[in-house]
Amino acid sequence: MYNRRAFVGAGISLFAAGLHAANDKKTIQGFDENFAGKLSSTKWEPFSDRKVRVGIAGEGVCSFGSSFAYQSHPNVEVVACTDLDPARCKLLQQRVNAQKTYPSCEDMIKHAAEDKLEAVYIATDAASHIKLAIMALEHGLHVASAVPALLGKDQLDLVPRLVSAAKKSGKIYMMNETTAFRPECVAMRNLYESGCLGEHLYSEGEYFHFSGKEGIPSYNNWRLGLPPQYYPTHSNGFYTCVTHGRFTDVSCIGLKSSRPQYQPENNPYANPYDSEVALFKTSDGGTSRMAVMWGTPGYGGEIGRFHGTKGSYVETRKDPFWGLDMEAAAKVNVLKHPLPPNVPAGGHGGSHAYLTDDFLRGILLKDHKVCVDLKTALDTTVSGIYAHLSAMKGGEWLKVPECV
Numbered sequence: 001m002y003n004r005r006a007f008v009g010a011g012i013s014l015f016a017a018g019l020h021a022a023n024d025k026k027t028i029q030g031f032d033e034n035f036a037g038k039l040s041s042t043k044w045e046p047f048s049d050r051k052v053r054v055g056i057a058g059e060g061v062c063s064f065g066s067s068f069a070y071q072s073h074p075n076v077e078v079v080a081c082t083d084l085d086p087a088r089c090k091l092l093q094q095r096v097n098a099q100k101t102y103p104s105c106e107d108m109i110k111h112a113a114e115d116k117l118e119a120v121y122i123a124t125d126a127a128s129h130i131k132l133a134i135m136a137l138e139h140g141l142h143v144a145s146a147v148p149a150l151l152g153k154d155q156l157d158l159v160p161r162l163v164s165a166a167k168k169s170g171k172i173y174m175m176n177e178t179t180a181f182r183p184e185c186v187a188m189r190n191l192y193e194s195g196c197l198g199e200h201l202y203s204e205g206e207y208f209h210f211s212g213k214e215g216i217p218s219y220n221n222w223r224l225g226l227p228p229q230y231y232p233t234h235s236n237g238f239y240t241c242v243t244h245g246r247f248t249d250v251s252c253i254g255l256k257s258s259r260p261q262y263q264p265e266n267n268p269y270a271n272p273y274d275s276e277v278a279l280f281k282t283s284d285g286g287t288s289r290m291a292v293m294w295g296t297p298g299y300g301g302e303i304g305r306f307h308g309t310k311g312s313y314v315e316t317r318k319d320p321f322w323g324l325d326m327e328a329a330a331k332v333n334v335l336k337h338p339l340p341p342n343v344p345a346g347g348h349g350g351s352h353a354y355l356t357d358d359f360l361r362g363i364l365l366k367d368h369k370v371c372v373d374l375k376t377a378l379d380t381t382v383s384g385i386y387a388h389l390s391a392m393k394g395g396e397w398l399k400v401p402e403c404v
C-alpha cells in the first residue's frame, strides 16, 4: 500500500518500507522541534481526576498515533488502538499501552459502546480523516483529528455531513493543528485576545518543507504530488488560530515544478504545482498572505507574523512583540502552561501534548472551548482547497464558503 518508489528516493533517510519508516520519525521535519517554549509556571495544576477512555487510530510514517502523549497523560485510559497494517497496529499498541487492538478504525468505532469508548484520536492518512470523524461522531464519540480536516475538492461534499454529525452529537470535534500550540502562536493569540494587537490588518504564515526528490511516502500515495494548498493548515493557522476569524476570498499563485511527481499526469490530483502562495481577504476586513512552499530546498519551517492596529508580533525578532501599550502587554500571559509531570510536549514546537491536553480539557471541563474547534478546523482547511482551485484558474479571485 505504501509507495516504495517514493521511499527509495526520499531525501529524509527513509531507506526501507513499512516499519523502518515508522521507527524513523527523527528525520522528518518538525519532530525535532520539541521545545515547548518558556512556561508560565513550573507546577502542573490538575483539572480533573477522571480518565477519558480513548481509542487511537493510525501509526503511519510519522508515528502520529503514538506521538501525542495519550499514553502518558494522567486523564487518559488508552482502551484500544488500530492500524490497517497488523505490524503497525502491534507497534502502536506497544507504544501507547492500549488494552486491545482492532483491525480498522471503523471496527474500533463499531465496538465503541461495548468498550465504553468516549473519544477517538484519528491519526490515519489525510484522505480518511473526514469519513472516520463523521462515523465516530455518529457513534457519540468526541473526535480529535490529525490535519487536514478533509483532503481536497472531492471531499467538499462531506463537509455538511461533518457539521451536522458534530451538531447532532453535541460532542467535540477538534483538529490537531500543531501551529496552534507553537509558543509564538500562543503568544500571538493571547496578545490578540487581550486587545494588545488591536484589529487584524495583515498576517503571514509559511510552511516550508522540501521533502527530497520524490517526497515522503504515504498510505495509498495521498502525498504523491499533493497540491500544496490542500495541506494549508500550518500556514493558515497563523491567522485562524490567532483570531478565530475566517478567510472570505482568495487569489493564489501556483509555482510549477520539474520534479516528476508534480507533473499533472503523474499524480492523482492532476496537480502541476509544488509551491502555492495565497492572498486572502479575512472576515475582519484585513488580509493574509499564506504560503505553502515545497519546492525550495535548504530551509524548513512553519512560521508566521501578525500585524494589527495596535501592535505587531514578528517571531524572528529578538523582541517579537512591539505595541502601542507595552505596559498592558507586559501583564498578558504569553506563555504555555506546564504539562503534567512526565508528559513530553512532543514535536512541532512542543505542540503535540498541548493539543491532547486541550482536547481532554474540552471533554472534562464544562466551560473549556478547544482552540481548533469544528469551525476553525474547517475555516483553516477549506480555504486552502479554494486557494488551490484559484491557482488552477491562474489566480482568479474565489469566494471561500462559510462552513459552520
Ligand SMILES: NC(=O)c1ccc[n+]([C@@H]2O[C@H](COP(=O)([O-])OP(=O)(O)OC[C@H]3O[C@@H](n4cnc5c(N)ncnc54)[C@H](O)[C@@H]3O)[C@@H](O)[C@H]2O)c1
Pocket: 030, 057, 058, 059, 060, 061, 062, 063, 064, 082, 083, 084, 085, 088, 103, 104, 105, 106, 123, 124, 125, 126, 127, 128, 146, 147, 148, 176, 177, 178, 217, 218, 219, 220, 348
Ligand atoms: N504537523 C502536523 O500536524 C503533521 C505532521 C505529520 C503528519 N501529520 C498528519 O498525520 C497523519 C498521519 O501521517 P502519516 O504520515 O503517518 O500517514 P501515513 O499515510 O504514513 O499513514 C497512515 C496510517 O493510517 C493507517 N490507516 C489508514 N486507514 C485506516 C483505517 N481505516 N483504520 C486504521 N488505520 C488506518 C494506515 O495503515 C497507515 O499506517 C496524516 O493525516 C498527516 O497529515 C500532521
